[in-house]
Amino acid sequence: MSALRSAIDELASVPDEELSDEELDANLGEVAHARDRLDVLQTRWMRLQSERRGHDRLGYSSPTAYLKDRGRMSAGHARRIVSMANVMVKASVVTRAWSDGRISTDQAGLLLSLVEVVPEEFAAAEEALVEIVEPLSVSDTGRALEYWRQSVDGPGELSEETQLARRGVSLSKTMGGMRRVDGWMTATAGHALETALETLMPPPGEDEERSPGQRRHDALEDLARSHLDHGDTPTVGGEKSHIMVLADPDALKGIAGGTHESLDGEVFDVETIRRLACDSSVSRIVFGPQSEILDVGRKTRVWSPAQRRAIIARDRHCVEPGCDRPPDWCDIHHKTHWADGGDTSVDSGELRCRYHHTKEHSRQARAHLRERRRT
Ligand SMILES: [Zn+2]
Ligand SMILES: [Zn+2]
Known part of the structure; x- marks a missing residue:
């Protein structure tokens, strides 16, 4: 550990102006790589810590509570590490590829999230899956794995019927007439809304002062107003589908x-x-x-x-x-x-x-x- 600390100290002591453009690029790549390898260690050791019930001994209610405090992280971040720690022993090929730096922490997280969803299918396909996602970006990894999951598991928990049961939007009036909007939309409804809002939200200019949330609010208002102004609801007789x-x-x-x-x-x-x-x-x-x-x-x-x-x-x-x-x-x-x-x-x-x-x-x-x- 002291070797790690002094290696970092040494890197940090190089003045910025002494870094060439090539070195800067190479360093950023190496740092990302090193971080991923440290992530593997952290996850492995968290696994050990929960097995030894270290959190209990130190007075924490759970491994997540322990890590959140020890690492000063958000609950979400700590939870993610703990859940990866819980399943990593069931995915030795993923863990090896992750330690070797062949896949990143984000990619490993996506792979590990499937271990308990489709245990048998995952075990049978683990090697092939790692090979498939190795050259991919994180978002393509997510897409490829979602395709694979659906091919072995069907729509599963996220079936349209489940989404329909969970759907709902509340619009409540609060102080001063301000409204609070909150809720869940199905994948298709959400996609339609996003597509509509995007057409009303041109990319922000340089002097844009509104936050993304404020721009979305304004686009929603435009959407409502244009509907009220033109009143053209989509009809069965007219051109319908706007989803490609x-x-x-x-x-x-x-x-x-x-x-x-x-x-x-x-x-x-x-x-x-x-x-x-x-x-x-x-x-x-x-x-x-x-x-x-x-x-x-x-x-x-x-x-x-x-x-x-x-x-x-x-x-x-x-x-x-x-x-x-x-x-x-x-x-x-x-x-x-x-x-x-x-x-x-x-x-x-x-x-x-x-x-x-x-x-x-x-x-x-x-x-x-x-x-x-x-x-
Ligand atoms: Zn009906
Ligand atoms: Zn039909």
Whole structure:
């Protein structure tokens, strides 16, 4: 430990002006690397400390409380280290790659977060996963691992149905009429809101004085005002989908593991992709092996305006028994998904409000799953 301290002292004593540009760049890389290696040690020793119940002996309620105080860290930071310490022995390949500096602490954290979610699958795939994420950035690592998790675990805890159950936004009036906004949005609703806000939030100029939160507030107000001014709610007869997703043919059939994400890289589960594609314009773009675009198909409206009007006239409102949401709140659902060969005719479509549309797709997905298990 004293060798470590004096090595750091020596580095710190070099005056800034003596560092060449190349040295500066090399040093920053080395420091990041050294930090990651120290992280491995810290995590390993925290594991030992909890095994020996050091926190108990020293009067702390938990390993996290101990580390938070000892390292003067935020609770979140301490919690992350402790949870990595708890699972690192179950992931020896990850731990080795992390100690060798082949993957960073952030990448190791993402890998270790899967150890207890899908234990058997993780153990079987650990080596391959480390190899896959090694050359990737942290965000690409997260994306690759989320794809892998969905391929072995399905939507799991984050299924659309769970998200729907948890959704809710509160808007409460406080002193002076100020409002407090708080809540949870589903992945698709949140993505739609983000996309809308982004169009209203140009990149900040040099003399921008507003914080990101204040700019978001102002964009939300613009959104509300423009809605009130123009009053053009999206309707069933009009152009609908403003969400762009990338999906391969397998994803549209409900098979995970290929491509199913938004343009900016948020991974949606395949059932969400199927629901979005159930009533929206679909364009076909064929990519070659080097991601070059080979062909762009015509954008085809799945339901023609005439078919939409006929279905609205027949159903009047959401077809779910007991639900009378009007057409403006509804999608037109394919009773048999077009990706599964269902046709697009007045007979094969029905009005479903966004909520019951999602419910119906979850119901179908569960039925599919049962069928696949039987065969
Ligand atoms: Zn549908
Ligand atoms: Zn409904």
